Amino acid sequence: MVKLGERESTRNAYGVALAELGEIHPEIVALDADLAGSTQTRRFADKFPERFFEMGISEADMMCTAAGLAVSGKIPFVSTFVIFGAGRAWEQIRNTICRPNLPVRICLSHGGISIGEDGSSAQACEDFAIMRSIPNISVIVPCDAAETKALIHEIWDKPKSPVYIRMTRNKVPTILDENDQSFHQKFTLGKAVTLREGSQATIIACGQMVAVGIQAAEELAKEGIEVRVVNMSTIKPIDQDAIEKAARETGRIVTVEEHNIYGGLGGAVAEVVTERYPVPMRRVGVRDVFGESGSPDALFEKYGLTPKNVVKAVKDLVKS
Amino acid sequence: MVKLGERESTRNAYGVALAELGEIHPEIVALDADLAGSTQTRRFADKFPERFFEMGISEADMMCTAAGLAVSGKIPFVSTFVIFGAGRAWEQIRNTICRPNLPVRICLSHGGISIGEDGSSAQACEDFAIMRSIPNISVIVPCDAAETKALIHEIWDKPKSPVYIRMTRNKVPTILDENDQSFHQKFTLGKAVTLREGSQATIIACGQMVAVGIQAAEELAKEGIEVRVVNMSTIKPIDQDAIEKAARETGRIVTVEEHNIYGGLGGAVAEVVTERYPVPMRRVGVRDVFGESGSPDALFEKYGLTPKNVVKAVKDLVKS
Amino acid sequence: MKVKEMKREMITAKVMKTAPESPVNIERVSPFSQTRDEKVLREIAREVRKDIIRMTTEAGSGHPGGSLSATDLLVALFWGEMRHKPNDRYWADRDRFILSKGHGCPALYSVYARTGYIAHEILPTLRKLGSPLQGHPCMIHLPTLEISTGSLGHGLSVGNGMALAGRLDGKDYRVYVVMGDGEQQEGSVWEAAMSGAHYKLDHVCGIIDYNHLETEGTVEEVMDIAPLAEKWCAFGWHTIEIDGHNFDEIFAALDEAKATKGKPTMIVAQTVKGKGVSFMENNVGFHGKSATREQMEQAIKELDESE
Amino acid sequence: MKVKEMKREMITAKVMKTAPESPVNIERVSPFSQTRDEKVLREIAREVRKDIIRMTTEAGSGHPGGSLSATDLLVALFWGEMRHKPNDRYWADRDRFILSKGHGCPALYSVYARTGYIAHEILPTLRKLGSPLQGHPCMIHLPTLEISTGSLGHGLSVGNGMALAGRLDGKDYRVYVVMGDGEQQEGSVWEAAMSGAHYKLDHVCGIIDYNHLETEGTVEEVMDIAPLAEKWCAFGWHTIEIDGHNFDEIFAALDEAKATKGKPTMIVAQTVKGKGVSFMENNVGFHGKSATREQMEQAIKELDESE
Numbered sequence A, B: 001m002v003k004l005g006e007r008e009s010t011r012n013a014y015g016v017a018l019a020e021l022g023e024i025h026p027e028i029v030a031l032d033a034d035l036a037g038s039t040q041t042r043r044f045a046d047k048f049p050e051r052f053f054e055m056g057i058s059e060a061d062m063m064c065t066a067a068g069l070a071v072s073g074k075i076p077f078v079s080t081f082v083i084f085g086a087g088r089a090w091e092q093i094r095n096t097i098c099r100p101n102l103p104v105r106i107c108l109s110h111g112g113i114s115i116g117e118d119g120s121s122a123q124a125c126e127d128f129a130i131m132r133s134i135p136n137i138s139v140i141v142p143c144d145a146a147e148t149k150a151l152i153h154e155i156w157d158k159p160k161s162p163v164y165i166r167m168t169r170n171k172v173p174t175i176l177d178e179n180d181q182s183f184h185q186k187f188t189l190g191k192a193v194t195l196r197e198g199s200q201a202t203i204i205a206c207g208q209m210v211a212v213g214i215q216a217a218e219e220l221a222k223e224g225i226e227v228r229v230v231n232m233s234t235i236k237p238i239d240q241d242a243i244e245k246a247a248r249e250t251g252r253i254v255t256v257e258e259h260n261i262y263g264g265l266g267g268a269v270a271e272v273v274t275e276r277y278p279v280p281m282r283r284v285g286v287r288d289v290f291g292e293s294g295s296p297d298a299l300f301e302k303y304g305l306t307p308k309n310v311v312k313a314v315k316d317l318v319k320s
Numbered sequence C, D: 001m002k003v004k005e006m007k008r009e010m011i012t013a014k015v016m017k018t019a020p021e022s023p024v025n026i027e028r029v030s031p032f033s034q035t036r037d038e039k040v041l042r043e044i045a046r047e048v049r050k051d052i053i054r055m056t057t058e059a060g061s062g063h064p065g066g067s068l069s070a071t072d073l074l075v076a077l078f079w080g081e082m083r084h085k086p087n088d089r090y091w092a093d094r095d096r097f098i099l100s101k102g103h104g105c106p107a108l109y110s111v112y113a114r115t116g117y118i119a120h121e122i123l124p125t126l127r128k129l130g131s132p133l134q135g136h137p138c139m140i141h142l143p144t145l146e147i148s149t150g151s152l153g154h155g156l157s158v159g160n161g162m163a164l165a166g167r168l169d170g171k172d173y174r175v176y177v178v179m180g181d182g183e184q185q186e187g188s189v190w191e192a193a194m195s196g197a198h199y200k201l202d203h204v205c206g207i208i209d210y211n212h213l214e215t216e217g218t219v220e221e222v223m224d225i226a227p228l229a230e231k232w233c234a235f236g237w238h239t240i241e242i243d244g245h246n247f248d249e250i251f252a253a254l255d256e257a258k259a260t261k262g263k264p265t266m267i268v269a270q271t272v273k274g275k276g277v278s279f280m281e282n283n284v285g286f287h288g289k290s291a292t293r294e295q296m297e298q299a300i301k302e303l304d305e306s307e
């Protein structure tokens, strides 16, 4: 049984993990753009001030500086908010990190609408799409703090190519698998994890929407609808086999993401589904609109990212 | 019967159309970032020097300046290469053009690998994905010079929201519909055009890949395989009905685009297909790698964007 | 005109039925009148500062520090400098104002309320779901805004665009853009600097709220921007350094800007982050955090008691 | 050492079997030796210029103008300044070179060939399918490159990153970055300027190829960057203005840069676009267009006959 445990933000776990890794691996350096307190790279900076580079509000410069460090043998972890990293510095990431295929870890926080009260200028719901369209880079969206920690430890030095990680501001429940308390420790790049079995549909989610998917599955179970729940934390390279298996075995797929319904997880899954084993899908996500100020929960409600929305999408498929 | 006519680059048609429109509509202004000769805004600049703003190699500044002009009642046409406009200035487009929903026309040239010898730093194959993930913006990829002209005349003042147009450097054949020589003049935002009928599969293409799709269809016809060919010049808002119709009536879909196979036209079609009427698909495009220097034709050959590749994809589906 | 009276009349502006182009509609008949009287302006600024404290505490988040440092600049512009009509917000000849450091919007919202663009009653909705007062300025939610901001480094370019449009249209409106000092680290600011000078946009006047703090500490430590005035000079701007809390100096600079032809002007205004509230002054802790209720009471008291 | 002899030996370097990390492999045994002898350098520069003309004409595209203007700078750096070993390209202590104005790569490729990093025979493959000599420098295709470039405005930041890494590793290598004058319009250049000064990267030396032309015309008309030296000064760089075709001045500036402590140095080198070929000099038409075969012959003749 999957349970939702204590709440912790993924960015917090990132900061803790980075500071831990810094102790062991002197080649790790970190860069931030005047947001180290928010992204939690401050934890690394405080421990290793000489390996931390505060770049000021200059995201483009930060990405290319990281490239220069990487090409000189360092493993740079680069952080800021998603919108300013993946967005403002997209072309720097594309041309000077991905094109030369450098091992930069682009670990951005405050993605999605859960950034909340700051409003739409920072509520990036485009990052899955814009990052996964670039060759060479891996795209990872951890579902909770524990997975974040496990993945940072896993990816710090492999792959030797760029990695993008999307984290969020708010505290999210830790997902506990009671049969396998430690499933997070097995984080493997490109491998989806099935959190719950079910035969009538599969919910494929990432980030904090995995917990939403689990809640939806539980509600559906009460009504006798048994759905599989898959944590697709790696959006690229995506686990095609897990998707095909879900399509074959459950015949229906609902994706859930804190992202635009265009081009993100839903799009990536649809690409695989249509190529491997076409089945009907629903994509739960932000419906191609800008967000606004509000609490994360109020926004999830307004923008359709609640268990209720997922339940509705599953039922929609099951009855059609 | 559809025939391939004279060759002209889409950017050339754009420059001509823009200069024509400038004559009629004094609210039109144009901006470029030291590439007006290449993007063809030079034609407008020469005629209306006081309404042309050369911004130098400052794409971010150019986009936000255009926003300031738009909010003051002008209709700005903004041009540079795709990689420097959609890429370098992505966040400016997102936050200061799309977020306030301003009628800026982002008309970028030299997209895709057909830019040729300049190599991978400028061969943007991510723009469909990164532009369509932003709310409010329309994404258009004209198939030839004639369509470019028609669409520029259509969209210059409507929608009142941002529009992105992707053009290419090389000369591409004009697509002539012998039954309806003027079909380009009917360009309607969001409406796909069927260029050829067929029942065994549908090729959905955009940009210069439409001509490739037509050639593929002709080759297939010789082998007795009749496929529909659809020009999906509007990638967003995408013509969902045309896609559903193709799925229902032909049962198989092959998308063809000068773009990464992730997140672009293929992704957009797969999203609709899985939601509306799941059928098997193949996505012909650049297979998530960076391009390189070479002639457009040599690159199309090497990166799998020839009629041969489309034929293979269709056969793959038809026999499976 | 007595400020206390003016204030009372100000807040009579009411939220009215929705305008077609906007989710908000505000009756813009207001008794607003302009002045450069320092005593009056200081009273207004005091009220604006109180609004800022209340709004952000009520919201439980927001950026009080940079709102307080910019307050006197905004008050000077809206009451003593800009040509504008709160009861005709789309007046084509109005001077344009852009808050490029969008996170300082509580100050702007208060100024909008106290000049009569919006109802004072809506200030407590800051950052709440459905409010026109978004966490960062959004013109879709609040059409009074000249442009949406929030991502640093965009505003000056937008201002240049408005200035180019004005020139094309033969209008003589001026464009005012307030930026942060941390914001100067964005390269796009320097692109805008270059093009503003290149196009000789002497109807653009930028103001830098040089409060020496950004999110993570002092600007000097995070990424030094000094010598700032020299940079703007080298980029071809007429540059004036002033005390950003001294109305005489602010107006002298604004007048000088207006008199300067052939190049845009940048006013580098030395300010104090958190200005007016003892425990917020020069305290980086209040860059992006609001006061607690108790702190709020204390702050209001201090402001009320200050001269 | 006679230049003619050196040249002959240079081109004996052969393309060898593929190295594990790269699609290209070049035997890097070369008789390369460094010198600041002006006569020798001028001969080398002449040959580099001939290579540039031949390569771009052979390719039918490319950027001869900006390659020719940067030639003397590159020759000075590789022959007379930088610490490097063409037969040990990954030598950890080598000085780093970044061509931020990546479109000028024909000059760099020729320099690589003539110093022995790559075989001279591969120069005619420029811009052809499968060539290590991509239209814009790509280190995946040519690992000799320190970084891939082609998108303007990235190189100085990358150089700063290399410099920070060198400092962390206790190495004393220096980093040289050549930029275009049009490139100065990119805001990210000024971000890099700020951080280079902030981190006191005195082992970074930038050089601006101030040829006064970009794609669409003169830099002054397109988007003026003057006064350029003042800008770099205001951004905290030690700034030196020189004639970029005068080896004495180039070396004096490079020496001064090395002697400057506590701040990075920017050398503003006045150059002539198309330098060395009469009909290309100051001709914007040859920014992004190669010479015809006839023009090529003419250019080679001119170069051969010039002193």
Ligand SMILES: Cc1ncc(C[n+]2csc(CCOP(=O)(O)OP(=O)(O)O)c2C)c(N)n1
Binding pocket: A033, A034, A035, A057, A084, A088, C063, C065, C066, C067, C069, C101, C103, C104, C150, C151, C152, C153, C179, C180, C181, C182, C183, C184, C186, C209, C211, C213, C214, C215, C273, C287
């Ligand atoms: C491009 C961009 N990067 C980062 C941020 C996040 N951010 C918001 S405020 C701020 C600090 C701004 O400092 P400053 O300009 O000095 O403003 P002030 O001191 O006036 O509040 C940062 C980094 C942003 N809004 N935009």
Ligand SMILES: Cc1ncc(C[n+]2csc(CCOP(=O)(O)OP(=O)(O)O)c2C)c(N)n1
Binding pocket: B033, B034, B035, B057, B084, B088, D063, D065, D066, D067, D069, D101, D103, D104, D150, D151, D152, D153, D179, D180, D181, D182, D183, D184, D186, D209, D211, D213, D214, D215, D273, D287
């Ligand atoms: C970011 C970016 N925008 C546009 C271009 C296209 N481009 C290539 S060269 C060039 C002009 C460069 O001028 P300059 O820096 O003066 O170079 P040079 O005169 O030395 O050739 C432009 C606009 C580019 N490579 N990168």
Ligand SMILES: [Mg+2]
Binding pocket: C066, C180, C181, C182, C209, C210, C211, C212, C213, C214
């Ligand atoms: Mg500040």
Ligand SMILES: [Mg+2]
Binding pocket: D066, D180, D181, D182, D209, D210, D211, D212, D213, D214
């Ligand atoms: Mg130049």
